[in-house]
Amino acid sequence: MATKETKQRGRPRSFDRETALEQAVRSFWERGYEATSISDLTRAMGISAPSLYAAFGDKRALFGEVVAEYGRLYGGFLSRAVAEEPTARRGVERALREAAAEYTLPGRPRGCLVISAALNISPASAEVADSLREMRLSNVREIAGAIRADIASGELPPDTDAAALAAYTGAVIQGMSQQARDGAERTELEAIAELALKAWPRKAGGEVR
Incomplete structure (x- = not known):
């Protein structure tokens, strides 16, 4: 039986968020916003769709982080x-x-x-x-x-x-x-x-x- 502490912690994230975000940057950079699908993103980032939504929100929210990361690293x-x-x-x-x-x-x-x-x-x-x-x-x-x-x-x-x-x-x-x-x-x-x-x-x- 899960303890209260275990429920609060939840399952640990099984991927590196920064690495996944960098791969999302490359995907949007290569294809553009419209042409980049959730499937493209999950494949490039090496995560499942539920993990993407849990860590970054929807595609629009992820793109907001991507633009900020692009500006910080490259733009x-x-x-x-x-x-x-x-x-x-x-x-x-x-x-x-x-x-x-x-x-x-x-x-x-x-x-x-x-x-x-x-x-x-x-x-x-x-x-x-x-x-x-x-x-x-x-x-x-x-x-x-x-x-x-x-x-x-x-x-x-x-x-x-x-x-x-x-x-x-x-x-x-x-x-x-x-x-x-x-x-x-x-x-x-x-x-x-x-x-x-x-x-x-x-x-x-x-x-x-």
Whole structure:
């Protein structure tokens, strides 16, 4: 007969949660949200459907954890670059170069999960698409904020369109992700990054920082 203490403890989990979560990240990264089924997830994670639901909740809740884990392990380079570099251009230059490397790293799915996971999503999963869109827009707003700070300091010309330049940069990053998924190599993405940087306005006097 089970004791009260045994009932409270329940059955011990028979799998490593962090390892299972990492496998879920790879599944959603490779296939996207809509195309990844519970069967795909349980097979990749090495657990049963009841164990998945007990440990992570439903597919939507698991995906929320996946996005957070992806950002922690792989996807935070743009925000770090913009925050750590002394100018917006330097931050974007670093972010584009890191994107070229990160999106083509051997042994990982290609491209960016946050950019590609909601492609071809159904109206029933609109909440997922909206949350990923907000994450992408948040990155664009971070870039725009850094550009505005540089305009205020004189680092960029006063007629620089911060919103348009930030949106352009976001579009380049999204395009690099898709190019990587289509098979582009790191050097090809680096060439795209170099061309994109030429669209940035020069400081008064022609100096670029």
